Amino acid sequence: MRRSSVSSQTETRPASNSLKSILITGASSGIGAALATRMAGPGIHLNLTARNRARLDAVAATCRAAGAEVSITVADVRDADAMKRVVEEAHRIAPLDLVIANAGITGGTSPDRPFESANGIKAVLDVNLGGVLNTLSPAIQVMAERRSGHVAIISSIAGVRGLPYSPTYSATKAALNTYSTALRPTLRRHGIAISLVISGFVETPLEASISSPRPLRISADAAAKRIIKGLNRRRFRIVFPLSLFFGARLLSALPGRWGDAFFNRLTVDVPEPREGGGDH
Numbered sequence: 001m002r003r004s005s006v007s008s009q010t011e012t013r014p015a016s017n018s019l020k021s022i023l024i025t026g027a028s029s030g031i032g033a034a035l036a037t038r039m040a041g042p043g044i045h046l047n048l049t050a051r052n053r054a055r056l057d058a059v060a061a062t063c064r065a066a067g068a069e070v071s072i073t074v075a076d077v078r079d080a081d082a083m084k085r086v087v088e089e090a091h092r093i094a095p096l097d098l099v100i101a102n103a104g105i106t107g108g109t110s111p112d113r114p115f116e117s118a119n120g121i122k123a124v125l126d127v128n129l130g131g132v133l134n135t136l137s138p139a140i141q142v143m144a145e146r147r148s149g150h151v152a153i154i155s156s157i158a159g160v161r162g163l164p165y166s167p168t169y170s171a172t173k174a175a176l177n178t179y180s181t182a183l184r185p186t187l188r189r190h191g192i193a194i195s196l197v198i199s200g201f202v203e204t205p206l207e208a209s210i211s212s213p214r215p216l217r218i219s220a221d222a223a224a225k226r227i228i229k230g231l232n233r234r235r236f237r238i239v240f241p242l243s244l245f246f247g248a249r250l251l252s253a254l255p256g257r258w259g260d261a262f263f264n265r266l267t268v269d270v271p272e273p274r275e276g277g278g279d280h
């Protein structure tokens, strides 16, 4: 069993019920940090969690300057017990309205390293799939008791048509796409909404670690803006850019070797995840 890894810097008394309470995993960087920054404002209680305290502190300072109340919790999404505590403590401070399971890592192959390592595969599965389930399972429990709430998952176009240079990453995102669809009717019966974000390339440290063509890439702030617009409308699927999404759908509908031939023309280097022994 994983060593429990959670430390917190949270208010001790419950906040006013009129606050909108939002929990974001992976809030120390990239899309998570951009979401926190864009959502911050008066009347908002942000529960920001990730492993890196210094980066979380920096994001929290920006959010507080915008008028939000902010709680920080340092935790690893791979630790189910820790994530249960993170969710329940956030819910105690202010009943959770929205939980965004965003934390994720990448990992894959390169022309010189054609196969993923066992450690790399495990790391990507544990963070991208295990971490999302560890976040959402306790969130759904507390929301179901109130018959109210909204959960969101940050997935990827890689889950629509698997990328040959990121097999496990693609598999985790495909699993999240299917998981969201499967969960949706039950959540609805319990008064909970679910959104699935299917994102293309976004400028973040994760994306910068990959050497590949990046068609239609957008900034993390632009991605956050689109995600928030979709969340505010309680959309199930929040997709951007649409042309890349439909391109991936087309590739997955065509004979497999056509898509393979397309990807074989690209030179891509996706490093091993740090958690799996990679050094990026």
Ligand SMILES: NC(=O)c1ccc[n+]([C@@H]2O[C@H](COP(=O)([O-])OP(=O)(O)OC[C@H]3O[C@@H](n4cnc5c(N)ncnc54)[C@H](OP(=O)(O)O)[C@@H]3O)[C@@H](O)[C@H]2O)c1
Binding pocket: 025, 026, 027, 028, 029, 030, 031, 032, 049, 050, 051, 052, 053, 055, 075, 076, 077, 078, 102, 103, 104, 105, 127, 131, 154, 155, 156, 157, 199, 200, 201, 202, 203, 204, 205, 206, 207
């Ligand atoms: N960027 C893209 O092009 C793109 C495209 C499609 C989907 N996505 C998805 O968007 C999400 C965010 O990615 P990003 O691009 O914003 O990457 P990023 O800048 O690297 O941010 C990843 C976040 O996840 C956190 N994290 C990683 N492992 C963790 C763990 N074990 N426990 C807790 N937190 C952990 C990191 O925080 P700490 O290191 O502080 O823990 C960081 O805050 C991911 O799910 C990714 O798959 C990204």
